[in-house]
Amino acid sequence: MNSFIAQRALDIDASGIRKVFDLAAKLKDPINLSIGQPDFDVPEALKERAIDAIRSGKNRYTPTQGVGGLLDKVKAKVSHDTGWSDPAALILSGTSAGLMLAMFATLNPGDEVLFLDPYFVMYKHLPKLCGAVPVAVDSYPDFRFHAERIEAAITPRTKMLILCSPNNPTGITLTQAELEAAAAIAKKHHLLVISDEIYDAFCYGPHLSVAKLLPDQCILLKGYSKTYGMTGWRLGYAAAGGEAKAVIEQMTKLQQYTFVCAPSMVQYAALDTVAGDTEGHAGGVDMTPQIDAYRRKRDRVVEGLGELLEINAPGGAFYAFPKVPQKVTATEFVARAIERNVLIIPGNVFSARDTHFRLSYATSDEKLDRGILILRELAAELSR
Numbered sequence: 001m002n003s004f005i006a007q008r009a010l011d012i013d014a015s016g017i018r019k020v021f022d023l024a025a026k027l028k029d030p031i032n033l034s035i036g037q038p039d040f041d042v043p044e045a046l047k048e049r050a051i052d053a054i055r056s057g058k059n060r061y062t063p064t065q066g067v068g069g070l071l072d073k074v075k076a077k078v079s080h081d082t083g084w085s086d087p088a089a090l091i092l093s094g095t096s097a098g099l100m101l102a103m104f105a106t107l108n109p110g111d112e113v114l115f116l117d118p119y120f121v122m123y124k125h126l127p128k129l130c131g132a133v134p135v136a137v138d139s140y141p142d143f144r145f146h147a148e149r150i151e152a153a154i155t156p157r158t159k160m161l162i163l164c165s166p167n168n169p170t171g172i173t174l175t176q177a178e179l180e181a182a183a184a185i186a187k188k189h190h191l192l193v194i195s196d197e198i199y200d201a202f203c204y205g206p207h208l209s210v211a212k213l214l215p216d217q218c219i220l221l222k223g224y225s226k227t228y229g230m231t232g233w234r235l236g237y238a239a240a241g242g243e244a245k246a247v248i249e250q251m252t253k254l255q256q257y258t259f260v261c262a263p264s265m266v267q268y269a270a271l272d273t274v275a276g277d278t279e280g281h282a283g284g285v286d287m288t289p290q291i292d293a294y295r296r297k298r299d300r301v302v303e304g305l306g307e308l309l310e311i312n313a314p315g316g317a318f319y320a321f322p323k324v325p326q327k328v329t330a331t332e333f334v335a336r337a338i339e340r341n342v343l344i345i346p347g348n349v350f351s352a353r354d355t356h357f358r359l360s361y362a363t364s365d366e367k368l369d370r371g372i373l374i375l376r377e378l379a380a381e382l383s384r
């Protein structure tokens with residue numbers, strides 16, 4: 001063991017996903033259905049604004065909380081979307097930064113953090129970095145919010161509940177009734193709810209949020225990464241109302257001593273184009289065609305795999321989480337898919353179970369169709 005390395009780093013096990021990437025590295029031109037980002041590029045209007053910002057010298061530190069105009073637009077949008085009056089907000093280097101800062105600002109050692117299994121992997125690792133305890137609550141087989149299971153997992157140490165809708169890795173979107181049940185539990189036990197809404201634009205029905213129901217105890221996390229194909233640009237925001245505004249204040253302080261600020265030119269690019277967008281196409285940047293294309297890809301996946309594999313039709317994001325045939329584990333199924341040049345991710349990367357796989361349909365229709373065909377053949381062989 002290397003004596004330079006801290007235990008908290010060693011405690012994070014990334015071997016599952018690394019194995020997949022190692023196998024993938026050997027493939028030539030794979031059908032890659034494992035990617036967690038859109039296959040479309042940043043809209044030209046945004047690129048132009050970022051270039052203009054760089055050329056006009058917007059290259060220095062910005063205020064920690066974000067450039068004023070952007071912050072104002074974000075707050076106005078949050079008020080519009082949630083009904084919160086006078087929310088607090090913080091511009092972030094991506095939603096990931098928001099998850100990290102929110103946890104560092106609120107979790108004491110031993111505090112427990114609830115979220116549904118399957119989960120986005122950061123939900124498991126970030127609490128541990130704070131000395132807190134991640135508690136993944138099984139949501140199989142339908143990946144829905146089962147209030148009674150969440151209630152059963154609550155202890156006097158439970159402090160936080162993370163919701164992610166639309167969900168990574170399942171694509172499930174929560175219903176109004178589920179959000180109301182979650183809000184009722186949060187109120188009853190005075191939990192802080194983190195609502196991770198990074199996939200809000202990728203909703204194939206209306207986007208519903210728990211934020212409206214929790215004006216005092218919700219940290220809303222939103223990001224521009226996925227919506228505008230700008231995952232490398234690093235921009236998102238956190239917002240809160242009521243008692244939770246104090247959390248944003250602490251997150252801002254922590255940002256000052258960690259990330260410092262979100263990338264300046266990206267903040268200015270967003271300020272002039274997409275920030276404040278309440279309809280999905282502010283500043284001449286309309287993502288409707290891209291989102292419609294993703295809806296059709298979702299339909300292709302459900303139609304193509306649905307008769308052979310158990311699959312909960314995703315309501316959003318760009319993932320599906322089908323069950324593998326009983327004969328094999330997900331890890332074995334994925335290894336066989338990779339032998340046939342199709343890259344997917346085994347469920348145990350996101351879950352205590354190894355029975356499903358994550359398929360990302362963020363790729364061309366041509367590749368998606370080829371991938372679906374190969375997965376159908378594999379499923380049929382293993383179901384015999």
Ligand SMILES: Cc1ncc(COP(=O)(O)O)c(C=O)c1O
Pocket residue numbers: 036093094095096097120164167168196198223224225226231235236
């Ligand atoms: C559920 C979820 N939350 C947060 C993130 C982080 O996104 P970013 O830091 O790019 O805003 C991702 C990225 O994959 C995600 O899937």
